[in-house]
Amino acid sequence: MPEPSPSVWMRPERPPRDRRLTRRQIVRYAVEILDAEGSRGLSMRRVASGLGVTAGSLYWYMTSKDELLELALDEVLGEILDGDAGERSRDDWRGALAQLAHRNRAMLLRHPWVLSDLAGTPNLGPNALALGEAGLTVLSRAGFAGADLDAALTAVNDHVIGAVTSELSWRAAMDRTNAAEWAEQAGEFLRRVAAEHPLLGGRMAATVTVDAERECERRFAFALDCLLDGLEARRATGG
Structure with a gap:
């Protein structure tokens, strides 16, 4: 067994x-389990059984489930990488950074x-290292440096994670509830909300007929554009 x-x-x-058996085979099968059941469904024994080997065989490649999670995480991060991002960033840093953000969002929704x-x-x-280097390269060529370079990349990554977390929660709620039935049952409540909080009430009522997937994508792009506008303004002023 490898040393911890x-x-x-x-x-x-x-x-x-x-x-x-190879480490790549183990990791890819682990990703399948994680996609279907999350980390609670993952165990070394479960992976070994699915691959038709003993659990002890897996310990030649990794010491624990935690290490298997490390490997699985890096496996799916590879889906974000795009070979032309670096070249695109020479002339269009906003487009290159937006591309990485959208690919990151898509990966998180899949996994x-x-x-x-x-x-x-x-x-x-x-x-993970190649992805971090790609983002920093885009921002560096745009003129960011030092601590601002780190902060700019973190701001974009934080937006992606926050937006996807919110989107998954909304989608789960929509899956559990028929929007039309909920609106009918909550009609009186929505009218009271609209009377006391007209803007909020109007927006709550509007979600009844919204296409959640399209709306989430629109909101993500809107907020990302606002974030990139802010980064552009700081880049232009040097502060």
Whole structure:
């Protein structure tokens, strides 16, 4: 079994023991489980059983479920990377940064378990590092430097995470409730809200017929444009 370390990425990857099993196979199957059931459904025994091997076979490649989560996280972060982002950033830093943000959002919607496991999992894999370098390169070429470089990238990443967290909650609520039936049952309540809080009441009533997926995408793009406008203003003034 590999020696424990702060991160699975801090030691060399072991070569496959035989042709039946590789670390990549293990990680890809773990991602399938995570997508279907979240981290609660993931265990070394579960992965081993699905791959038709013993749980002990997995420990040749990783020491624990936590390390498997590290590997799975970096696997899906690779979906965000885009080979032309660096070239595009030379002339269009806003477009390049927006592209990374939209691809990040799409990845998180495909793999919502990432949001719950991101904070407690070391983020030191090759895809994570390449993704961070790509974002910093875009902003550096735009003129950001030093601590502002870090803060600008964090602002964009925080927007993505916050927006997707809110979107997933809204979608879950919409899935549990038929909007038309809810509006009919809550009609009197909505009228009271509108009487006391007309702007809020109007917007609450408008959500009854809204297409949640399109509206979430529109709101994400709107807020991202506002954020990029702010970064553009700071870049232009040098502050």
